[in-house]
Amino acid sequence: MRNNTDPLSEAKKYAFFLLKFRLRSEKEIASRLAKKKFSEAIISQVLEFLKTKNFISDEIFAKAWLESRLKKPLGLRRVIQELKEKGIACEIINDNISRIKEDYPEKEIVADIFKKRMSKIKGVDIKKAKARVYAYLLRRGFSTDAVMEAVNKS
Numbered sequence: 001m002r003n004n005t006d007p008l009s010e011a012k013k014y015a016f017f018l019l020k021f022r023l024r025s026e027k028e029i030a031s032r033l034a035k036k037k038f039s040e041a042i043i044s045q046v047l048e049f050l051k052t053k054n055f056i057s058d059e060i061f062a063k064a065w066l067e068s069r070l071k072k073p074l075g076l077r078r079v080i081q082e083l084k085e086k087g088i089a090c091e092i093i094n095d096n097i098s099r100i101k102e103d104y105p106e107k108e109i110v111a112d113i114f115k116k117r118m119s120k121i122k123g124v125d126i127k128k129a130k131a132r133v134y135a136y137l138l139r140r141g142f143s144t145d146a147v148m149e150a151v152n153k154s
Helices: 007-021 026-035 040-052 058-070 076-085 090-101 106-120 126-139 144-153
Strands: none
Touching (some): 007 026, 007 040, 058 076, 076 090, 106 144, 126 144
16 A cells, blocks of 8 residues: 555555456455555445445355356355355355256266266276265265265266
């Protein structure tokens, strides 16, 4: 932060710089401003300004984050955890998850990934290979039921 300029305008400028690259949650903006040593009063003013002008919205951020992360593909558990880490309220997360869950073919996605990963593993006992892929899918945030179903079908 430069000493010869208004801290509020500097904080706004930095917030816009952050938003230039991707949508961000309120918590992300606040923590990045705090790292730059802006005061709590300045941070709250900037957040209020950004919210009133609709530059930030946790609802829009959660929806966009959820849609982009499910294209990776990642499981719902992992995406929920990421949204919580980004400071999104549980109510917003649950609303978005319930909307997505109806159309999200988790079992088919898990089965496809399982087949692809199993075909790449060579020279390993089948049980060990299945265990590796099982662990991989769980780390990606897929439900235990969907992963077990894919393992048992093979």
